[in-house]
Amino acid sequence: MNKTLKFAMLLTACVALAACNKKVKETETDTSANTGNSQNQGGDQGSAIAEQGAFTPADLDSNSCLMQRVIYFDYDQDLLKPEYQAIVACHAKYLRDRPGAQMRLEGHADERGTREYNMALGERRANGVNSAFTANAADSSRIDVVSSGEERPVCLDSAESCWSQNRRVVISYSVK
Amino acid sequence: MRKILFSILLAMALPFQAVAQSLDAGVVVGNEAAISIAVVPMPYQGSATPPAHVVDDIIRNDLNRSGQFRALDTARITEKPVRSADVRFAEWKALKQDFLVVGRILDAGEGNFNIQYELMDVAKQQILLALSVPARASSVRRPAHQIADQIYEKITGVRGAFDTRIAYVTASGLGQGIEYRLMVADSDGFNPQTLVRSREPLLSPAWSPDGRRIAYVSFQKGSSAVYIVELATGVGATDPVSSARGINGAPAFSPDGSKLALTLSKSGNPEIYVMDIASRSLRQITTHYGIDTEAVWTPDGQNLLFTSDRGGKPQIYQVSAQGGDAKRVSFSGEYNARATVSFDGKKIAMAQGSGNVYRIAVLDRSFGGNGRWQVLSPGNLDESPSFAPNASMILYATKEGRRGVLYAVSSDGRVRQRLVLSEGDVREPAWSPYR
Numbered sequence: 001m002n003k004t005l006k007f008a009m010l011l012t013a014c015v016a017l018a019a020c021n022k023k024v025k026e027t028e029t030d031t032s033a034n035t036g037n038s039q040n041q042g043g044d045q046g047s048a049i050a051e052q053g054a055f056t057p058a059d060l061d062s063n064s065c066l067m068q069r070v071i072y073f074d075y076d077q078d079l080l081k082p083e084y085q086a087i088v089a090c091h092a093k094y095l096r097d098r099p100g101a102q103m104r105l106e107g108h109a110d111e112r113g114t115r116e117y118n119m120a121l122g123e124r125r126a127n128g129v130n131s132a133f134t135a136n137a138a139d140s141s142r143i144d145v146v147s148s149g150e151e152r153p154v155c156l157d158s159a160e161s162c163w164s165q166n167r168r169v170v171i172s173y174s175v176k
Numbered sequence: 177m178r179k180i181l182f183s184i185l186l187a188m189a190l191p192f193q194a195v196a197q198s199l200d201a202g203v204v205v206g207n208e209a210a211i212s213i214a215v216v217p218m219p220y221q222g223s224a225t226p227p228a229h230v231v232d233d234i235i236r237n238d239l240n241r242s243g244q245f246r247a248l249d250t251a252r253i254t255e256k257p258v259r260s261a262d263v264r265f266a267e268w269k270a271l272k273q274d275f276l277v278v279g280r281i282l283d284a285g286e287g288n289f290n291i292q293y294e295l296m297d298v299a300k301q302q303i304l305l306a307l308s309v310p311a312r313a314s315s316v317r318r319p320a321h322q323i324a325d326q327i328y329e330k331i332t333g334v335r336g337a338f339d340t341r342i343a344y345v346t347a348s349g350l351g352q353g354i355e356y357r358l359m360v361a362d363s364d365g366f367n368p369q370t371l372v373r374s375r376e377p378l379l380s381p382a383w384s385p386d387g388r389r390i391a392y393v394s395f396q397k398g399s400s401a402v403y404i405v406e407l408a409t410g411v412g413a414t415d416p417v418s419s420a421r422g423i424n425g426a427p428a429f430s431p432d433g434s435k436l437a438l439t440l441s442k443s444g445n446p447e448i449y450v451m452d453i454a455s456r457s458l459r460q461i462t463t464h465y466g467i468d469t470e471a472v473w474t475p476d477g478q479n480l481l482f483t484s485d486r487g488g489k490p491q492i493y494q495v496s497a498q499g500g501d502a503k504r505v506s507f508s509g510e511y512n513a514r515a516t517v518s519f520d521g522k523k524i525a526m527a528q529g530s531g532n533v534y535r536i537a538v539l540d541r542s543f544g545g546n547g548r549w550q551v552l553s554p555g556n557l558d559e560s561p562s563f564a565p566n567a568s569m570i571l572y573a574t575k576e577g578r579r580g581v582l583y584a585v586s587s588d589g590r591v592r593q594r595l596v597l598s599e600g601d602v603r604e605p606a607w608s609p610y611r
Contacts, residue, residue, distance in 0.1 A: 076489075084283040092279050113532065114440065114514040114527050115379050115604070116426040117483055117490055119400065120446040123423055127444070146399040147423055152378035156578045158557060173203070 054097040055090075057176040065090035069171040071129055075110070080122040080132050088129065090135030092169055095143075102175040105129050106146045110163035119149035129169045144174065151153060204360040209590075210246040210289045211331060212241060213275040214268055218293065222283030227316040231281060231291055234317060237326035237364060238338040241593050242568050243483050243586025245328075248273060259305050260294045275304075275331060287313035291320070295327050304330050317366060327530045337564040338363055342571060343371070343381040343390055344582060350601030358392055360407065363564070363607070365582075365595035371403055372413045381606045384429045391417075391427035391436060398425045399483075402438055404453070417456060430477050430497070437461070437471040437480055437497075446480050446522045450497060461499045470514045473497065473522045481505060483513040492526055494541075501554075506539060507546045514560060518567035523587070525561040525570050526553070536561045536572045536585065552589040571605040 060066050071084045097100055107126030111119035125147045131175070134140045155162035191208040215236045220226040231248075239245035239441025248271060268276050281294030288311065290436045295305040304327060311319040318339060319584070340363045347356050357382055358372035372378060376395035383390055384404075389412070391404045401416035402424045418424045422441035429436055436451045440458075448461040448471045462468040466486035473480060477497065484493045487504065490513045495502040506512040511529030518524075521541075527536035536553040553572060560573045569584050580601035585592045595602070 016452075111557065112485070112532065113490070113511065115467045115468065115487075117467065117513050119423055120439070120469050121423050122440070123441055124467065145422070148377070148395070149372060149379075151379065151395065154247065156576055 013056050031086070055094045057098070059094070060136070060173065060176060066094060071124055071169045071171070073166065073167045073169070075112075075163070075167065076121065078121070078128045080128050085132070087171075089136055089137065090133045092133050092138040095133070095138040098176070099139075101173055102144065102173060103133075104144045104146065104172045104174050106170045107145070108152060108168050109150045109167055110166040111150045111158065112163065113150075115151070116147055119147050119151075122147035122149045125167075125169050129171075193258055196464065210244060211275065212246050212273045213277065213327075213331075214246065214248040214253060214271065214273045215239070215277040216258070216279075217250060218279040218291065219256075219258060220256075220276055220281045220289075220341070222281065222289070225313070227281060227289060227311070229320070231316050231320045231323070232277075232279075233275065234364070235324045235327070238321060238329065238336075241364070241584055241586075241591065242338075243588055243591035244330065244332060246570065247378075254295065260296060260306070262297065264295075265298055265301045277325075278415065280411050281311075281316075283311060287512060289313070291323065292610060293315070293323060295330060314332065315367075321364075323360065334568065335495050335566050335567040335610070337568060337610065340565060341387070341478075341611055342562075343383065343610070344573075344602055344604045345378045345392075345604040346600045346602050347377075347580075358390070360390075360403070360608075361444065363584075371407065371410065372403075379604050380426055381604060382428050383606055383608050385431055385609055387462050387554050387609050387611060389429075391429060393425050393427070402427045402436075404436070414451070415451070423469075428472045430473050431475055431535055432477060437473065439469040439471070448480060448495070450480075459499065461495060462502065462503075468493075472515050472517055472526060474517060475519055481517060481524060483515070505541075508539075508549050509537065511536070516561045516563050516570070516579035518563050519565055520567070523563070523567060525563060527559040527561065527572075528588045534558050537568060538587070539571075545583045550589060552587075553583065554586050554607055558583075560604055562605050565610050573603045573605055575601075 069088045081117045095103060105126040109121045109124030126147060130140060130143050130145050133143055153166045190216055204550040208509050215232050218232045236247040239247050252288050253490050268499050273514055276296045277293060279291060282290045284290045290307045291311055296303055296305055309319045309323055318591055321339040326337040328336035330528045337445050340365055341360050343360050345356060345358055347354060349355050356374045356378040357370050358378050359368050360371050361368040366375045367561040374394055375398045379393045381390050381392040389404050389406050393400050394403055400423055401419035403412055403416050405412040419440060420440050420442040423446055426439040427436050434453060436453055438449055438451060439446050440449050445465055446467050446469050447466050450459045450461055465488050466484050468482055471480045479494050480497050483490050490511050491504055492506040492512050492515050493502040494505050509528040512526045515524050515526045524539045525536055527534050533555040534557050535551050535555045537549055537551045541545045541547045557575045558572055562571045567587055567588055571584050572583055573580055573583060581594050582602050582605050
């Protein structure tokens with residue numbers, strides 16, 4: 001009986017510990033899921049991020065939000081979709097936390113339409129993201145906007161499955 | 177040395193046909209309005225090394241490609257006279273030929289040749305041309321194109337454009353190994369020469385009116401910049417004429433060659449500018465929050481046609497080359513971009529889009545009003561039209577599978593010919609001025 005109780009207690013402790021561990025992990029996963037896909041809570045997310053400590057360059061490779069660097073667009077559109085507000089918010093915080101950091105926004109278009117018009121469209125998308133950074137109190141003088149038009153596709157088939165991947169703005173850091 | 181093979185196929189093209197039918201090279205079917213012409217094989221009658229290319233084949237292919245001629249299949253040519261004195265006109269009448277070309281190739285010393293030929297009107301039994309064209313040992317292709325031009329002009333009254341060149345961009349390799357090249361070739365795609373090579377994208381080649389320079393866009397410095405390279409020397413490929421902050425794109429030489437229209441977004445938004453090439457001073461032509469790009473000059477140098485989405489979707493607009501108010505030119509189709517203008521200013525070809533389908537459409541303004549439209553290509557991703565200097569043909573780019581290819585289409589849309597590189601993909605064609 002005593003033995004059984006002991007075993008039961010041990011088991012409970014293990015389960016609790018495991019659950020606890022799991023909970024910690026889940027929380028992390030949840031955070032990343034929220035940061036990546038949060039639909040209508042861009043503002044909340046921003047304030048949640050602001051409460052965290054200052055970002056460091058190491059966070060660019062480990063923070064689940066900062067690791068997301070690509071923003072996708074609809075056909076012939078430059079409207080920043082709400083689900084990408086969180087990505088802008090955390091990268092804007094990174095720029096605020098790291099006064100020496102320099103960001104590059106590279107706009108792209110899919111292959112449909114003419115190359116020079118798509119160059120302009122890529123720039124318009126990158127400018128749109130740049131404006132979102134400014135709205136998140138990021139220093140736009142440290143953001144470099146370039147357009148590659150349709151010249152640097154990541155996917156080569158002439159189908160929406162590829163086009164949707166090519167209509168994008170890529171965030172990168174020339175100085176971390 | 178990298179050899180580029182062109183596979184040639186003549187496709188009889190009904191303008192709205194969805195799928196091109198591939199036919200044997202040299203055969204044009206279905207163009208009943210075309211002028212029939214027999215080009216009899218021209219033998220080499222010298223005693224040195226014969227020419228490396230078949231002159232009469234080159235002439236036949238040129239004439240067929242224009243869409244205005246239907247050259248008799250050599251398999252149906254049984255009598256092969258080389259001089260008008262030996263011609264039995266009844267034979268060519270029976271073959272229903274409007275015109276006949278006979279000739280031969282003779283030695284001209286030091287391995288060079290003379291191509292002697294005669295053009296005849298079969299019905300009138302009359303000699304229209306009797307010429308001797310010198311050819312260097314190194315190349316009979318150019319004199320063959322010149323003969324095709326002489327025949328074309330004698331019969332149609334319009335200057336031929338076979339002895340011209342085309343510029344285009346190729347991309348080969350993938351990922352880190354990708355290489356872009358700005359190429360120049362003969363108008364039939366032969367004799368390709370590399371003018372510029374780059375690990376970064378190249379686009380938008382535009383010829384100077386004297387054919388000696390090409391303006392283009394390169395990303396070799398990370399973002400877009402405009403360069404002017406000299407064909408003879410390659411000078412200019414490292415030093416941009418415009419590398420302002422933002423987009424530097426869509427260069428176009430003015431008809432007098434002194435100015436360059438281009439797109440710059442240094443103000444924060446893409447606008448059309450005109451640069452005085454000698455001083456590099458800029459004049460801003462458009463000021464609008466929409467996208468303004470892809471300017472081309474009207475032949476009189478007075479106006480610019482350009483693409484703008486100021487009305488929502490991209491359409492073609494016209495503005496004075498001095499600046500001022502722009503007026504819309506294209507009123508058909510939901511997406512019209514990248515205009516090219518015929519030498520007489522009457523026709524404007526452009527990429528016309530609707531959903532996922534982009535075709536080459538021509539707007540003929542000589543009828544007044546909003547003009548008349550004709551669609552010249554079947555789609556789906558046709559772009560970058562460029563008129564031949566005599567406006568008889570239009571070169572454009574499209575995609576087949578993952579690969580870019582070039583087509584030449586006759587301006588009536590009846591005949592299309594594909595020029596395919598053996599490797600890599602091809603885009604951004606630009607037809608040269610007359611040589």
